[in-house]
Structure formats: structure tokens, C-alpha cells
Amino acid sequence: MDMLLAMRVFQKVSMTLSFTDAGELLGLAPSSISRNVDALEDHLGVKLLTRTTRRLVLTEAGIAYKAQADSILEELDALNESIASFADEPRGRLKVSSPRVFGKRLLTPLVPEFLTAYPRITLELSLTDDYVNLAETDTDVAIRIGTLGDSSLVSQPLGRYRRVLVCRPSYVRPDELASPLDLLHFNCLRYRRSGERVVWNFTKPDSEEVLDITPSGTLIANDVEVLLDAALEGTGIALLPYWLVRDALETGSLVQLLPCYPLASTLQAAGIHFVYALNRRQSRKVHAFMQYVVQRVSPLLA
Numbered sequence: 001m002d003m004l005l006a007m008r009v010f011q012k013v014s015m016t017l018s019f020t021d022a023g024e025l026l027g028l029a030p031s032s033i034s035r036n037v038d039a040l041e042d043h044l045g046v047k048l049l050t051r052t053t054r055r056l057v058l059t060e061a062g063i064a065y066k067a068q069a070d071s072i073l074e075e076l077d078a079l080n081e082s083i084a085s086f087a088d089e090p091r092g093r094l095k096v097s098s099p100r101v102f103g104k105r106l107l108t109p110l111v112p113e114f115l116t117a118y119p120r121i122t123l124e125l126s127l128t129d130d131y132v133n134l135a136e137t138d139t140d141v142a143i144r145i146g147t148l149g150d151s152s153l154v155s156q157p158l159g160r161y162r163r164v165l166v167c168r169p170s171y172v173r174p175d176e177l178a179s180p181l182d183l184l185h186f187n188c189l190r191y192r193r194s195g196e197r198v199v200w201n202f203t204k205p206d207s208e209e210v211l212d213i214t215p216s217g218t219l220i221a222n223d224v225e226v227l228l229d230a231a232l233e234g235t236g237i238a239l240l241p242y243w244l245v246r247d248a249l250e251t252g253s254l255v256q257l258l259p260c261y262p263l264a265s266t267l268q269a270a271g272i273h274f275v276y277a278l279n280r281r282q283s284r285k286v287h288a289f290m291q292y293v294v295q296r297v298s299p300l301l302a
Contacts, residue, residue, distance in 0.1 A: 001039040004076075007069050009036040010048060014066040015136050017056045025138065090285040091120035097134075097142040101224055102272075103127040106243060106297050107143075114292055121285050134277055141276040141286050153275040156290060159301030160271045162242040165257040166249065168234040177257050180213045187236030188215030189227045200239055202261040210264045239263075243300050272301065 012022035012033075019030040019037075026033070041048055048062035058066065098107055104127060115123060126132070132142050134153065145161050165183075172186060180202045190198045198220070200213045217236050221227055224240055231238040231245075232253055248254040274290050276283075 001036075001043060003040075003043075006036045006040040006043075007073060009033055010040055011066065011069055011073060013037055013049070013056065014058055014062060017058075019056075089120055090118050090288040092285055093122045093124060094141075094285045094289060095124040095126065095137070095139045096289065097126045097128065097132040097137070097139045099143065099145055100127040100129050101244065102143065102145065102241075106300065107293065110293065110296055114289070117292070118285070118288055121288070123289075134275070140283065141274055141289060143272065144275055145272050148273060148275065152278070154278055155273045155275050158272045158274055158290075158294060159298045162301065163239050163263050164242050164245065164249075164259075165237060165239055166245050166254040167231055167237045167257060169252065169255050171234045171236065172257070174255055174257050174259075180211050180258060180261055183213055183215055183237065186217075187219075188217040189219045189221075189230050189236045189238040190215055190217060191222065191224055191227055191239070192220050193222045201264040202258070203264040205260045211261070246300060 009022065009026065009028070012025050013019060016022050016025070019033040022028075023030045023033045037049065044061075044065070046061040047059050048065055050057040050059055096107075103125065107125065111123065111125065115121065126137075126139070132139055134140075134142060143158065148155055177183065180200070183200070192198050198215060200215055202211045202213065203209070204211055215237075219227070219230055219235060224244055227238045228240055228244055228248075230236065231240070232248065237257060245254055249256060274293075276286055
């Protein structure tokens with residue numbers, strides 16, 4: 001039995017409570033996952049998991065073993081990362097998580113050039129708008145937009161998150177809107193997730209006073225690309241990330257509205273960050289990726 005492999009297999013099984021899901025994380029067949037857990041239990045002489053037809057449950061011994069195994073494997077990974085930092089060239093698998101549209105628009109165009117610059121890195125890019133637990137998914141570094149909630153992670157700024165009001169030039173002229181209150185007379189294309197009430201918060205010029213607007217319109221979507229396409233077709237006014245509409249503003253396909261009224265949201269103030277676990281602090285591959293992205297993406301967020 002390969003003890004280290006068996007420990008990693010058990011770690012993933014105890015995390016997912018599924019042989020199939022653990023196999024997907026490790027690139028192994030469920031039958032191989034099951035054999036490794038059986039071998040580990042035989043070696044230890046105790047049952048770590050209770051198997052039923054519907055689910056897996058950690059035994060008392062399994063809970064205790066998981067806590068110790070997590071600590072040992074984390075220290076081992078940190079040791080390997082620190083020794084690998086002496087290598088002349090970044091190498092190994094690099095798993096990166098990013099919000100879907102941000103990653104699609106700003107990261108994926110960089111992938112071919114990045115892999116050419118670092119041929120010994122194998123990049124695994126996961127684009128999702130769901131919250132990603134770095135430890136549970138073996139993610140090396142994630143990009144997060146908005147407030148950072150997990151203080152156990154190390155963060156590094158990538159850029160600010162700026163949103164702008166835009167529409168097609170033929171829909172409304174910028175000089176037709178003197179105040180955010182004028183938006184109440186136009187079709188507003190709204191982004192919404194989880195059914196929350198949509199409110200656009202503006203800061204008055206030369207003032208800290210916030211003006212809250214509840215926009216209305218004929219389109220609500222949980223995908224900013226849908227709203228962008230609708231704005232480009234002249235359907236209405238959308239509030240979108242600057243990096244998403246930057247090219248359209250430069251070509252004149254879209255115009256910005258109410259530039260003197262900056263957005264006053266927490267999301268806008270929080271910015272965009274890289275986050276990674278403390279044991280990745282010395283990782284050459286993580287720092288190579290972050291430096292590469294900062295140099296090429298940060299200017300697009302200004």
C-alpha cells in the first residue's frame with residue numbers, strides 16, 4: 001500500500017463523502033478510491049467510514065484520523081512548495097479559480113502566452129461564480145471580486161472593481177440625463193442574483209451623500225454578458241463592469257452616462273484580489289501567475 005496516496009485518498013473522501021467526487025478530484029476511478037480506503041482501514045485496524053447505500057459517514061476514528069491527516073498533508077505540501085521554490089523555473093500543476101465572465105474575458109486570452117512563457121506549468125483554470133473553498137478544491141490561487149471573507153487566506157490586490165452606466169448612443173444621449181433620478185424614466189437592464197432587490201447607489205458630485213435608485217425595466221439577468229448584449233442592441237441602460245464594456249466605449253458602440261455620479265457600493269470599494277493559502281506564500285508558480293496577470297490585466301481595470 002502507498003501510505004501517502006491512501007492518506008490523500010481518505011482526505012478527499014472525508015471531505016466530499018463520495019468515492020466518485022473524491023476520484024474526480026484526484027483523477028482516479030471510484031474503484032481505486034474504494035480500494036485505497038479499504039487498504040488504509042486494514043492497515044490501521046479500524047473503520048474510518050460507515051458505508052450505507054446512500055452515503056458515507058465518518059466514524060469517531062475517522063474524524064480523529066482526518067484531523068491529523070489534514071495537518072500532516074498540509075505540512076508536507078508546504079515543505080514541497082518551499083523546496084520547489086529553489087528551482088530555477090516555476091513548475092507543476094497550477095489550479096486557478098476565477099469568476100466566470102472575468103476569467104473568460106480577461107484571463108483566457110492570456111493563457112497561450114503564459115504557457116509559452118512557463119512551459120513547465122500545467123494550468124488548470126476553473127471559471128465559476130460559486131464561492132470556492134481553496135483547501136477543499138486543491139485550488140492554488142483564486143480571484144475574488146468584492147469583500148474578502150476568509151481572513152486565513154493571503155490576499156494581493158489585482159485592481160479596482162469599477163462599474164459604469166452605459167447604453168447604445170441611439171438609445172439616449174448622455175446630456176439627456178442630468179441626475180440618477182432621470183433613470184426612472186428609462187428602461188434599465190438589471191443584474192440580479194438570488195432574487196434580491198436591485199438598488200443602484202450613486203454618490204452626489206462633491207458630496208458624500210448617497211442617492212439610492214430602484215431601477216425598473218424589461219430585463220433582469222444573472223449574467224452580465226446577457227445585459228451587455230441587450231445594451232449593444234439598444235434595449236436600454238445597463239450598469240456593467242468597466243472591464244467588460246471598455247472596448248465598446250472606445251469604439252463608440254456604447255456611451256457612458258452620468259460619469260459625474262460615481263457608484264457608492266461596497267462591491268465597488270472592495271476591489272479585485274488574488275487570494276491563496278498561507279502555505280502557498282513561497283510558491284514560484286503562484287507568484288509567476290499573479291505577476292503575469294497583474295502586468296497585463298491591471299491596466300484594463302483602471
